[in-house]
Amino acid sequence: MKMTMEDEKEQPAIRVRNLQKYFKVFKHHRGFWGALRNLISREYQIIRAVDGIHFDIRPGELVGYLGPNGAGKSTTIKMLSGLLVPSGGELYVSGRIPWKQRREHVARIGTVFGQRTTLWWDLPVVESLNLLKYIYKIEDRTFQKNLSEFKEILDLEPFLDIPVRSLSLGQRMRADLSAALLHNPPVVFLDEPTIGLDVVAKERIRQFIQHINVERKTTIILTTHDVSDVARLCKRVMIIDHGHLIYDGLLEILQDRFGDDRELVVDFAEVYTDYSIEDARISQADDLRITYQFHRNEVTASQLINRLSSKFRIRDLSVREPEIEATIRRIYEEGLLEPDTEK
Amino acid sequence: MLSALTLYRRLIKIQIQSQLEYRASFLFDLAASIFYFSFWFLSIALIFQKFDNLGGWTLPEVAFLYGMVEMSFGTMDLIFSGFDPQSFGQQVRLGTFDQILLRPVNISLQIFGSQFTLRRLGRIIQGIVIFGMALTWLDIDWSLVKVIYLPIIFLSLVCFFGGLFIIGSTLTFWTIQPIEVVNIFTYGGSEMISYPMHIYQRWMRQFFTYIIPAIFLNYYPALYFLNKTDPLNLPPIAAFLSPVVGIGTLFLAFQFWKIGIRHYQSTGT
Amino acid sequence: MMVVQVKKVGKMRVFWELAILAFQRQLAYRSAHLAGLVTNFFFGLLRAAVLIALYGAREEVAGYTVTMAITFTGLSQAMIGHLSLFSWSDVMRSIYSGEIASDLLKPMGFFSYWLAQDAGRALAAFLMRSVTIMFAYAIFFNITIPKKIESWAALVAALFLSWLVSFSWRFLVNLAAFWTPNAIGIARLLFGFSWVLSGFFMPLNYFPNWFQQIAYATPFPSMIFTVIQVYLENLSGFQLLQALMSQVLWFFILLALIQVVLRAGIRQLVVQGG
Numbered sequence: 001m002k003m004t005m006e007d008e009k010e011q012p013a014i015r016v017r018n019l020q021k022y023f024k025v026f027k028h029h030r031g032f033w034g035a036l037r038n039l040i041s042r043e044y045q046i047i048r049a050v051d052g053i054h055f056d057i058r059p060g061e062l063v064g065y066l067g068p069n070g071a072g073k074s075t076t077i078k079m080l081s082g083l084l085v086p087s088g089g090e091l092y093v094s095g096r097i098p099w100k101q102r103r104e105h106v107a108r109i110g111t112v113f114g115q116r117t118t119l120w121w122d123l124p125v126v127e128s129l130n131l132l133k134y135i136y137k138i139e140d141r142t143f144q145k146n147l148s149e150f151k152e153i154l155d156l157e158p159f160l161d162i163p164v165r166s167l168s169l170g171q172r173m174r175a176d177l178s179a180a181l182l183h184n185p186p187v188v189f190l191d192e193p194t195i196g197l198d199v200v201a202k203e204r205i206r207q208f209i210q211h212i213n214v215e216r217k218t219t220i221i222l223t224t225h226d227v228s229d230v231a232r233l234c235k236r237v238m239i240i241d242h243g244h245l246i247y248d249g250l251l252e253i254l255q256d257r258f259g260d261d262r263e264l265v266v267d268f269a270e271v272y273t274d275y276s277i278e279d280a281r282i283s284q285a286d287d288l289r290i291t292y293q294f295h296r297n298e299v300t301a302s303q304l305i306n307r308l309s310s311k312f313r314i315r316d317l318s319v320r321e322p323e324i325e326a327t328i329r330r331i332y333e334e335g336l337l338e339p340d341t342e343k
Numbered sequence: 344m345l346s347a348l349t350l351y352r353r354l355i356k357i358q359i360q361s362q363l364e365y366r367a368s369f370l371f372d373l374a375a376s377i378f379y380f381s382f383w384f385l386s387i388a389l390i391f392q393k394f395d396n397l398g399g400w401t402l403p404e405v406a407f408l409y410g411m412v413e414m415s416f417g418t419m420d421l422i423f424s425g426f427d428p429q430s431f432g433q434q435v436r437l438g439t440f441d442q443i444l445l446r447p448v449n450i451s452l453q454i455f456g457s458q459f460t461l462r463r464l465g466r467i468i469q470g471i472v473i474f475g476m477a478l479t480w481l482d483i484d485w486s487l488v489k490v491i492y493l494p495i496i497f498l499s500l501v502c503f504f505g506g507l508f509i510i511g512s513t514l515t516f517w518t519i520q521p522i523e524v525v526n527i528f529t530y531g532g533s534e535m536i537s538y539p540m541h542i543y544q545r546w547m548r549q550f551f552t553y554i555i556p557a558i559f560l561n562y563y564p565a566l567y568f569l570n571k572t573d574p575l576n577l578p579p580i581a582a583f584l585s586p587v588v589g590i591g592t593l594f595l596a597f598q599f600w601k602i603g604i605r606h607y608q609s610t611g612t
Numbered sequence: 613m614m615v616v617q618v619k620k621v622g623k624m625r626v627f628w629e630l631a632i633l634a635f636q637r638q639l640a641y642r643s644a645h646l647a648g649l650v651t652n653f654f655f656g657l658l659r660a661a662v663l664i665a666l667y668g669a670r671e672e673v674a675g676y677t678v679t680m681a682i683t684f685t686g687l688s689q690a691m692i693g694h695l696s697l698f699s700w701s702d703v704m705r706s707i708y709s710g711e712i713a714s715d716l717l718k719p720m721g722f723f724s725y726w727l728a729q730d731a732g733r734a735l736a737a738f739l740m741r742s743v744t745i746m747f748a749y750a751i752f753f754n755i756t757i758p759k760k761i762e763s764w765a766a767l768v769a770a771l772f773l774s775w776l777v778s779f780s781w782r783f784l785v786n787l788a789a790f791w792t793p794n795a796i797g798i799a800r801l802l803f804g805f806s807w808v809l810s811g812f813f814m815p816l817n818y819f820p821n822w823f824q825q826i827a828y829a830t831p832f833p834s835m836i837f838t839v840i841q842v843y844l845e846n847l848s849g850f851q852l853l854q855a856l857m858s859q860v861l862w863f864f865i866l867l868a869l870i871q872v873v874l875r876a877g878i879r880q881l882v883v884q885g886g
Contacts, residue, residue, distance in 0.1 A: 023610065078611060083444055085609045099608060107447035118442055122361050134353065135448055368794040375797060379804035386808045390666070390818050393673055398665035523647035527654045535658055542665035547657065 011095050013187050013219040014057040014080065019089035021050040021075050021243075049075040051243035052089065059186065060217040062209070064230030064251070067240035068332045073223050076240065077191050080221070081111050093187055107136060110180035110218075114192030117172055118179050119164045125175045126160040129182060136183035143182065150178040153208055170201040177205065181212060187219045188212075194229055206232050227328050239331065246337035258327050258336055263320040264292040264304055269313040277307050288315075347452055354456025362461050369461065376465020384409065384473055398542040403480035408565055409537040410474025415500035416533045417466030419508070422501070424458035428511035428525055435515050440607070450604060451597070454512075483568055492583070496564050499589025503560055504529060506589075506596035513596075513603035528555070536561045541574045548575075559584040627728040634732030638740075645693070645740045652689040652745050659685040659813075660753070674817035680844050681815070683756045686749035687840045688812045693741035694734040695778045695835060699803065702726070703786035704795045707881075716878065723783065723870060730779050738771075756844060763845050766852055770842045773859035778835040780866035781806075787870070790877030806830075811837025831862040 026044045050072045057063055067073045078084040079091060082098035082105050091098060098105045111118065119128040133143045151157055154174040159167055167175065173193060180188060190209065194202040210233055212218050224230060230237055230251065237254065239247040247254060264280065268288045275282060275290050279299035284291035294304060301319045308314060331337055362369055387409070391402045425431065431454070434440045443453045483489070511525035532555075540548060540562040551557045552575075559581060566573055567582035663681045671677060676684070703726060706712045716722055749755050758764055785802055789795035807813050810832035816824050827833055838855045841847050847855060 075611075081445060083441055083608065084611050085605075102444070103447045103449075106445055111445055113441075116438060116442065118445065120357075123357065127357070131353065131357075134350065135446055365794075368797065371794065372797045372800075375801035375804075379801055382805060382808055383813070386813060386819070389820060389823055390814055392820060393818050394666040394668070394670075396666075396668070397662065398668070523644070523651055527651055531651070531654050531658065534655070538662055538665075543661045544657075547661070 011092075012056040013059040013061070013094060014055075014221070015090070015092040016053060016055050017090040018052050018054060019050055019076070019079065019091055020048070020052055020087045021072075021079060021084065022087045023047045023049055048243045050079070050086075050240075053240065053243075053245040055238060055245065055248055057219060057221070059219050060213070061236060062213045062220045062222065062234050064234035064237040065221055065223045065240070066227065066230060066237060066328060071240045072243045073240055074191065077189050077221070077223055081109060081189055082106055107183070108185050108187065110183070110185040110188040112173075112176045112180045112188075112190045112193050114173070114195040117164055118176050119172075121165045122163050124161045124163050125156070125167070128164065128175075129179060132179055132182055138183050142184065146182050146184070147178075150181070153211060154178060154204070169196050170198070173197065173201070173205060174208075177208060181218075184216070185218070189221050189223075191223045192225065193222070194224065194226055202226070202229070209233060239328070239337065241332065241335075241337075247331075254331075255327060258331060260296050261327075261330065262294055262296050262301060264294065264301060265318050265320065266290050266292065266308060266314055267316040269315045272312060275312075277304065277311065280304055347449060350448060351452055351456050354453075355459045358456075358459040359461060362459075372462045373465050376462055377469050380413065380466050380469040381472070384413075384469070398539055400539045403477050404565075404569055404571075405538060406473050406477035407481060407569065408539065408561055410470050410472075410477050411496065411561055411565075412500065412533050412537045413470025414467055414474055415470070415497050416504055417463050417470055418497075419501045419504040420466065421460060421463040422455070423505045423508045424460045424463070425454040425456070426505070426508040426512045427458070428508065428515060428522075430458060431512035432515035432519065435607075436519055444608075451600070481569065484570060489568060492564065493568075496561070496585050499585040500560055502589035502593040503557070504533065506592035506594075507532070509593075509596040509600050513600045516603040516607045532557055539565070556584070556588045559588045561585070623724070627724060630725065630728035631732035631735075634729040635736045636732075638733045638736035642740065645737065648693060649741055649744055649748075652692065652741065653748055656685045656689040656745070656749065659688075674815070675846060676815055676817060676844075679754055679756055680846070682753050683749070683844060684815055684840060686746055686753070686755060687843055688836065690742040690745045691774075691812065691836045691839060693745075694738035695775065696730075696734070696737070696782065699799070700782045701786065701796060701799065703783060704789035704799070707786075707789040707795075707877075708793070712881070722874065723867075726783060727779060731775075734775050734779075758843055758845055760845065763842065766842050766856065767839070769856055770839045770859065773856065773863065774835050774839050776863045777831055777859055777866065780863060780870060781831055781835065784866055784870050784873065787873050787877050790873075790880050806832045806835070809833070810835050811840065815840070828858075831866060834859040834862045 023046070024044045025047055053072075053076070065073055065076070075084065079086050080093060080098060082102050085099045093105060094108055096105045096108075119125065120131065123131070129147065132138075133140075138146075151160075154177065156174060156178060159171045159175070162171075164172060164175065177193065180190075193209070194205050197205065206229060209220065209222070213220050213233075222229065222234060235250055235252075237247070237249070237251045238245060263283070266289070268275070268290065271288065275285070277292070280292040280294040282290055283293045292304070294301075305317065308317075384406075387405070388402060391397075391405075395401070397405055420427075434443075443450055443457075446453065507525070507529050511522070511529065514522055514525065532551075535543070535551070536557055540551065540558050543551075548558065552559075563573075563577070563581045564583075564585050565571075573581070660682045663685065664678065667673065667678050667681065673681075703712075706715055712722075715725060746755075750757075758767060785799050786795065788798050792798070809827045809830050811827070816827055816833060816837050819827070834855075838859055841855065842852065
């Protein structure tokens with residue numbers, strides 16, 4: 001079925017229903033005799049990398065996709081980009097089945113994989129882009145327009161003539177982003193686009209991503225370990241853990257529900273034998289500086305401060321709000337969210 | 344189709360340009376390559392001074408076989424560089440094969456266009472020289488059929504070894520490391536058919552007649568060209584089966600390749 | 613200016629440790645060697661068939677009987693694995709990657725450092741491949757085995773010396789990396805020549821005299837053919853001594869060349885600010 005530009009805008013950009021991916025991992029025997037055993041015995045374990053997830057993503061959304069290592073993030077992205085065939089369920093990107101209609105699908109998406117480059121290793125960046133222009137059949141006008149826009153925002157000029165293998169990580173990332181968006185894809189997958197970059201470089205990339213999303217209404221799924229990327233860019237966030245979607249909703253609500261941890265850092269005036277107080281637990285103790293953790297819906301900061309000052313002599317204190325990173329970490333570590341099995 | 348060919352030409356041009364960039368290095372490699380392969384044949388020629396024939400075949404007759412294999416293997420190595428199991432296996436291992444799946448271009452085309460090792464020209468040139476010399480030394484009874492059939496033999500050999508390369512590369516989808524046994528068939532096989540095959544032990548000959556019919560690629564056509572009697576007494580059609588084996592192998596190899604890609608897509612790395 | 617801590621351990625001890633490590637490392641590649649064995653055996657079969665066909669009705673040519681010729685094919689295959697003759701680029705890789713800077717700071721000589729590692733590797737490869745392939749040959753074919761005890765002694769000496777010569781040669785070739793980025797191309801060419809001139813491809817006896825003279829003017833026969841000749845007991849007492857002395861001589865020649873080239877190379881490296 002030939003897709004038209006209008007069709008692409010009407011439907012949800014991405015539709016996923018009960019998506020599953022199982023891997024058979026064969027027990028691997030070591031050593032010489034093991035190699036022979038490998039041929040004969042076929043003992044295996046089934047790993048459920050993605051175990052039935054549903055979501056819809058509307059055109060123009062910028063969604064964060066989080067999860068601890070091995071949760072199923074990259075497996076999902078691989079299925080969405082067409083690299084991996086699902087074990088079950090349905091998956092549509094712009095109305096196409098990615099792995100089935102590979103060439104048409106791939107022509108209308110953009111991908112950046114932080115760990116690898118999409119460009120040709122030995123070619124100068126501009127040569128790679130020219131080659132991509134030909135491969136994606138990009139009109140000259142569009143190509144020039146995009147190229148000058150990217151040159152300006154991402155400051156490509158200094159390294160356009162340098163082969164990709166000689167680029168720094170930050171430069172390579174910028175080149176990869178340009179390459180991914182050159183053909184104006186309506187849907188883009190970004191897998192760890194800021195990994196290994198310094199703060200300034202990260203900010204530049206984030207600004208670019210936001211610009212693309214706002215100006216071109218590009219649908220973007222952003223997978224990252226850096227939760228501050230998500231905090232900065234995404235309103236909606238999905239969290240996957242052990243193959244299940246444990247959260248799909250607004251970031252604010254997540255923060256509200258689980259971000260009720262607070263820290264109270266106290267500098268005591270003198271040494272005491274026992275620093276404990278009610279409703280708070282000590283998370284760190286360095287000489288005279290004690291860090292307490294408490295839940296703000298159990299006890300308020302001012303209540304704690306009162307209790308402290310009635311028992312001890314204090315020199316200084318400060319209250320710290322949790323960062324979204326800490327919240328997410330808590331969710332992973334303490335298993336605060338259960339997969340929603342009703343959907 | 345046209346755009347596919349143009350893209351292939353573009354990719355190859357890039358390969359060639361980057362190799363020619365280091366002109367001195369390239370020329371040296373080329374000269375070294377010619378020298379080195381010629382040296383090998385030279386030593387065979389010298390050996391023939393002490394023994395005057397190989398299983399009843401004279402030096403020019405052996406050169407006919409040898410030169411043909413060198414020309415075609417070298418050509419195959421050049422065109423199918425991307426499918427060399429060593430380098431392809433590395434692509435799979437490093438995960439750069441994913442990049443190929445993410446481009447809206449035919450996968451095989453990209454692999455063909457990914458490498459074009461010009462250095463291989465050395466082997467091709469050496470092969471042409473040897474084969475040319477063989478043709479001038481030998482007193483071949485030329486006919487129209489023979490003239491037309493000669494390039495067909497060449498192409499069949501290219502297809503056959505290309506097919507083996509593809510099979511070797513496809514195996515790396517399962518094994519990750521390229522398996523050395525494939526070398527036996529490619530490099531071993533090419534060396535083997537460079538000599539008249541009736542000299543080999545019965546079980547080897549039978550294997551390469553009925554299981555991997557390499558004997559029809561080069562040896563039987565040579566019997567036809569050189570007007571030699573067939574010591575194994577196969578029907579005369581045997582001389583013309585070269586394209587069947589060559590194209591058949593390439594065809595089967597591509598089917599296996601498709602299976603390999605499907606496997607890769609369902610298991611990832 | 614880096615300060616290098618030299619442990620108060622004898623140089624021999626370090627040498628030994630390196631060799632053992634390399635030996636163990638090589639043992640881990642068992643499955644690769646198994647595959648290599650199969651390849652060796654196939655090529656051995658091939659070359660044996662070619663030789664038998666060349667012999668035809670003749671029983672002996674240039675001092676080699678058919679049986680000796682067949683044994684030759686097994687022996688030459690056996691010599692490949694542990695001598696790593698077809699490619700060895702560890703040193704050039706070290707030079708290109710810059711690792712050489714730290715290699716040179718090691719408390720032992722650069723050459724000895726690599727020699728130790730190759731000793732371990734070669735011994736492991738020898739045990740896994742060379743010995744095995746001769747056993748396989750003994751089962752499959754009618755081969756000759758040295759009859760005299762002196763021959764076995766000479767064989768051990770020849771094997772050891774051939775390894776020294778081949779290693780020095782490989783090492784020397786790798787040093788080209790100091791001056792050109794295309795050391796691998798040069799190596800390929802030179803290794804290629806060594807295949808024929810070393811008597812690996814065909815026994816040197818089959819070649820015309822002038823060719824043999826050229827071959828013996830190179831270190832290559834000392835790497836392979838001498839061992840084969842000793843095994844086949846094809847040398848008289850005097851010739852045997854001559855051959856072994858040749859190996860020793862070539863080792864020292866190459867060693868001297870290495871000293872000169874290495875010094876020049878390091879100077880080159882320092883000048884370039886490597």
